[in-house]
Amino acid sequence: MIQRPDNLTDLVFAEIRDRIVNASLPPGSPVSEATLARELMVSKTPVREALLRMRRIGLVEPTPRGLRVTLASARSVREAFEYRAVLESDAATYASRHATGEQLEVIARWAAESLDCARGGDPSGFRRADQEFHVAVANASGNGCMRSAVEDAFVLTVALRRRDVGLVRDLVPDALEHLEIADALCERNSTAASTLLSGHALRIMDQLLDAMAQSAAVVAR
Numbered sequence: 001m002i003q004r005p006d007n008l009t010d011l012v013f014a015e016i017r018d019r020i021v022n023a024s025l026p027p028g029s030p031v032s033e034a035t036l037a038r039e040l041m042v043s044k045t046p047v048r049e050a051l052l053r054m055r056r057i058g059l060v061e062p063t064p065r066g067l068r069v070t071l072a073s074a075r076s077v078r079e080a081f082e083y084r085a086v087l088e089s090d091a092a093t094y095a096s097r098h099a100t101g102e103q104l105e106v107i108a109r110w111a112a113e114s115l116d117c118a119r120g121g122d123p124s125g126f127r128r129a130d131q132e133f134h135v136a137v138a139n140a141s142g143n144g145c146m147r148s149a150v151e152d153a154f155v156l157t158v159a160l161r162r163r164d165v166g167l168v169r170d171l172v173p174d175a176l177e178h179l180e181i182a183d184a185l186c187e188r189n190s191t192a193a194s195t196l197l198s199g200h201a202l203r204i205m206d207q208l209l210d211a212m213a214q215s216a217a218v219v220a221r
Contacts, residue, residue, distance in 0.1 A: 008042060013050035015040060020059055020069055021159045031060050031067040057152045059159060072160050074209055080160055081205030084153035088134070089198035091141045091150050092181065096190035099140035104186050107136045111182040115175035126171050131158070133178050137185070137197065157201070161208055174204070 016036060019025040037047045051067060054060045058080065060067045070076065099107070110133035117125035131154065138150035177200045184193035 009046040009049040009053075012036075012040060012042060012046045013053055016047075016050055016054065017059065017155060017159070020054075025069050027069050027071050029069050030065065031069060033067075053152075058156050072212075074212060077160050077208055077212065078205065080153065080156045081201055081208075084150070084157050085198040085201040085205075087146065087150050087153050088137070088201060089194045091138045091143075091146050092185065092193040092197040093190045094141035094143060094146065095137050096185050096188050096193045098142040099185060103136065103140040104182075107133065107140060107185060108182045110136055111175070111178035114178050115172070118171035118175040123171065126175070127158075130174065130178075133182075137181070140185070157204075161204065174200070177203075 016025070016031075025031065031051065033044055033047050033051060036051075037044045040047070051060060055062070055067065058070055058076070061070045095103075095107075110129050114126055114129035114133055117123075117129055134154050135147070135151060138147040141147065177196065181193055181196045181200065184196055
């Protein structure tokens with residue numbers, strides 16, 4: 001049974017999201033409101049609210065028989081990452097203008113942590129630092145709507161990257177880009193921060209699309 005925080009829907013959302021990301025709920029599998037409510041030992045209401053948010057984000061999709069976990073395609077990957085790139089580019093622009101000194105320290109700290117984890121061969125630690133870094137940048141924008149949009153876009157791209165291809169790659173370049181972005185923000189260089197952050201997302205997108213194409217080629221043989 002999961003614990004009941006102030007916002008139960010948020011925790012239910014996190015539980016279902018994690019199942020999708022780690023493929024406990026694999027791509028294409030049906031998503032049952034009643035089953036999830038029973039497994040999580042909550043009422044259907046928070047599950048329904050969480051699934052509505054997931055449908056809006058793109059983690060689940062409707063079918064004639066109900067909801068299912070979204071099946072990835074090259075188009076869905078491209079659209080998700082391009083959307084994230086636009087959002088994060090704007091977030092970086094606002095963060096460079098409005099971030100407090102404390103917020104910039106948090107961003108720099110998570111960037112450094114991501115590099116330590118990448119170099120230390122700690123992918124789990126890197127994933128946490130990666131998410132915290134991107135959320136910290138969005139938070140520093142000072143715009144709550146923008147932060148929520150960035151978080152949702154980040155969740156979808158992470159799910160697509162980790163679930164559908166299982167891409168194994170060197171994480172150090174990602175972490176080094178985090179440091180470059182943090183430096184640009186600390187220098188209040190909005191143009192550099194915006195360009196670096198959008199380029200960061202698009203580079204990862206290109207890697208994922210290449211991996212998907214290679215995987216499809218192998219299956220076709």
